[in-house]
Amino acid sequence: MFTQTLALLALYAHTALAVQPLVIQGSNFVNSVTGNRYQILGVAYQPGGEAGYKPQSGEDPLSNGDVCLRDAALMQRLGVNAIRVYNVSPDINHDECASIFNAVGIYMLLDVNAPFSGESINRGDPESSYTASYLNRTFAVVEAFKNYPNTLLFFAGNEVINDVPTGANIPPYMRAVTRDLKNYIAKHSTRSIPVGYSAADVRDTLIDTWNYLQCTTTGDDSDPSRVDLFALNSYSWCGDSTFQTSSYDTLISDFQSTSVPVFFSEYGCNKPSPRIFTEVPVLYGPLMTPVMSGGLVYEFSQETSNYGLVSIASNGSLQLRQDYDALQGQYNSLNLTAIQGSRAENTSVTPPTCNSTLILESGFNNNFTIPETPSGAQDIINNGVSSSNVGKLVPVTNTKVSQVVQGTNGQTMDLSITVLADDQSNTPSGQTSSTAPTTTTSSAPAATTSKKSGATNLKITSCALLAVGFLAVILL
Numbered sequence: 264m265f266t267q268t269l270a271l272l273a274l275y276a277h278t279a280l281a282v283q284p285l286v287i288q289g290s291n292f293v294n295s296v297t298g299n300r301y302q303i304l305g306v307a308y309q310p311g312g313e314a315g316y317k318p319q320s321g322e323d324p325l326s327n328g329d330v331c332l333r334d335a336a337l338m339q340r341l342g343v344n345a346i347r348v349y350n351v352s353p354d355i356n357h358d359e360c361a362s363i364f365n366a367v368g369i370y371m372l373l374d375v376n377a378p379f380s381g382e383s384i385n386r387g388d389p390e391s392s393y394t395a396s397y398l399n400r401t402f403a404v405v406e407a408f409k410n411y412p413n414t415l416l417f418f419a420g421n422e423v424i425n426d427v428p429t430g431a432n433i434p435p436y437m438r439a440v441t442r443d444l445k446n447y448i449a450k451h452s453t454r455s456i457p458v459g460y461s462a463a464d465v466r467d468t469l470i471d472t473w474n475y476l477q478c479t480t481t482g483d484d485s486d487p488s489r490v491d492l493f494a495l496n497s498y499s500w501c502g503d504s505t506f507q508t509s510s511y512d513t514l515i516s517d518f519q520s521t522s523v524p525v526f527f528s529e530y531g532c533n534k535p536s537p538r539i540f541t542e543v544p545v546l547y548g549p550l551m552t553p554v555m556s557g558g559l560v561y562e563f564s565q566e567t568s569n570y571g572l573v574s575i576a577s578n579g580s581l582q583l584r585q586d587y588d589a590l591q592g593q594y595n596s597l598n599l600t601a602i603q604g605s606r607a608e609n610t611s612v613t614p615p616t617c618n619s620t621l622i623l624e625s626g627f628n629n630n631f632t633i634p635e636t637p638s639g640a641q642d643i644i645n646n647g648v649s650s651s652n653v654g655k656l657v658p659v660t661n662t663k664v665s666q667v668v669q670g671t672n673g674q675t676m677d678l679s680i681t682v683l684a685d686d687q688s689n690t691p692s693g694q695t696s697s698t699a700p701t702t703t704t705s706s707a708p709a710a711t712t713s714k715k716s717g718a719t720n721l722k723i724t725s726c727a728l729l730a731v732g733f734l735a736v737i738l739l
């Protein structure tokens with residue numbers, strides 16, 4: 264028994280091939296080991312749309328390993344390094360999916376809220392929805408995801424403030440939920456996981472929302488009610504637009520002095536369709552990267568709103584859409600050395616002090632006194648959630664996609680994931696999916712290598728795989 268435990272421990276050490284956790288320094292995401300800047304090349308991931316969240320039947324977008332394997336293989340070829348998942352259940356096991364995305368170098372941005380009653384702050388009635396039971400659920404989401412190294416951040420809210428009336432009532436609650444989540448994480452997670460907000464790109468409220476949430480009441484960045492990052496859902500670049508026509512220039516001048524990372528938590532206007540994604544080289548080019556940290560394309564799967572990169576049939580077969588090929592072409596043209604391989608600048612920025620003078624729009628809340636934590640929730644912050652669903656990495660042994668996947672040209676693709684060494688995040692592969700020869704070997708993506716030798720780490724992978732086989736024999 265003792266030997267088996269030792270074997271298991273050794274195995275765990277070997278299979279914990281992992282992306283390096285990211286940290287925030289000033290207005291940048293930074294790889295905690297290499298010190299290089301990280302920019303998000305992401306996609307929103309919610310197959311099935313909101314209806315893909317079915318906690319009563321144990322389903323959410325990260326509950327089925329076979330589905331995640333298929334989608335992770337396609338995202339790896341595409342070149343994304345992050346997904347955003349909107350609705351997750353804290354009571355479902357996400358180990359397989361999280362481990363697959365980790366193995367291919369893809370980070371996860373997770374919304375702590377969900378669509379059913381009691382699972383979010385109600386825009387029309389924030390006071391009665393800010394309860395211990397609501398907060399307990401958000402803490403349970405933290406428990407479910409805190410131990411995955413590829414958990415990048417949590418969103419405390421998404422577009423809860425979307426006009427001046429909601430700007431009058433909601434902001435103190437967003438700071439309150441941020442505070443409670445950050446206090447929970449500080450007490451119950453071995454690493455610090457950032458918490459932020461995803462805003463609607465509404466001119467009247469965007470800048471006030473950013474200032475209300477980024478400012479500090481303690482004079483430094485120790486104020487837990489202050490967001491660690493700020494994101495916005497932007498659809499202002501449509502078709503063959505420009506930095507000026509899309510108003511991206513206004514965003515850059517507005518956010519120039521940001522004290523936290525800023526990025527697009529959604530982008531990709533779908534008119535005209537199919538999309539050509541000419542915003543990509545601008546978003547990752549010299550006009551925007553000094554201020555912004557990339558963004559996530561809305562969205563991976565085709566749903567009724569018509570923003571998909573791929574179409575998924577109910578039997579699990581999948582076809583790439585032209586948008587996938589177009590985005591892949593744009594990603595392939597990026598200079599990844601400039602985007603991911605550089606040292607971070609702007610690593611210490613002093614946050615503004617909260618002051619009613621920061622708020623410009625008349626009617627937007629300018630009072631920084633926020634609601635107290637409900638007493639029942641304070642007990643949970645002190646003692647932890649009474650739930651045992653704490654996620655952990657598991658070995659990824661199956662790498663071959665079983666579903667039928669076709670390129671835009673109708674050709675069936677032979678798809679696998681390539682497990683990356685443990686210091687790598689995914690990068691564009693330089694290949695084109697629908698026209699390239701479809702063999703497994705050609706699907707190996709190029710990865711950003713750092714100081715560690717990729718070859719050594721790949722040996723560790725096979726060693727871990729051997730160990731899995733060996734252990735299986737022992738246990739049989």
Ligand SMILES: *[C@@H]1O[C@H](CO)[C@@H](O)[C@H](O)[C@H]1NC(C)=O
Nearest residue numbers: 290519520521553554608609
């Ligand atoms: C970051 O640093 C660059 C280069 O010094 C500067 O141009 C830019 O304004 C800074 N951005 C922020 C958000 O401080």
Ligand SMILES: *[C@@H]1O[C@H](CO)[C@@H](O)[C@H](O)[C@H]1NC(C)=O
Nearest residue numbers: 575576577578579580581667
């Ligand atoms: C799966 O569904 C797609 C789309 O409806 C269809 O074209 C395909 O033949 C189906 N595949 C199988 C194996 O049933």
Ligand SMILES: *[C@@H]1O[C@H](CO)[C@@H](O)[C@H](O)[C@H]1NC(C)=O
Nearest residue numbers: 597598599600601602604605
């Ligand atoms: C890519 O960016 C790096 C770092 O900024 C630069 O040295 C290199 O010349 C660029 N490569 C190309 C092909 O532009």
Ligand SMILES: *[C@@H]1O[C@H](CO)[C@@H](O)[C@H](O)[C@H]1NC(C)=O
Nearest residue numbers: 480615616617618619620621
């Ligand atoms: C808010 O800003 C005004 C104008 O800059 C300043 O006079 C005032 O002292 C500030 N209030 C606080 C509480 O810092």
Ligand SMILES: *[C@@H]1O[C@H](CO)[C@@H](O)[C@H](O)[C@H]1NC(C)=O
Nearest residue numbers: 435619629630631632633634
């Ligand atoms: C700010 O809000 C708090 C809590 O709602 C309230 O007690 C206080 O009077 C408000 N301050 C001002 C200046 O309106």
Ligand SMILES: *[C@@H]1O[C@H](CO)[C@@H](O)[C@H](O)[C@H]1NC(C)=O
Nearest residue numbers: 353354396399400403649650
């Ligand atoms: C908190 O959430 C967990 C996980 O869903 C659940 O097991 C537990 O009963 C909840 N506790 C309270 C006090 O609501």
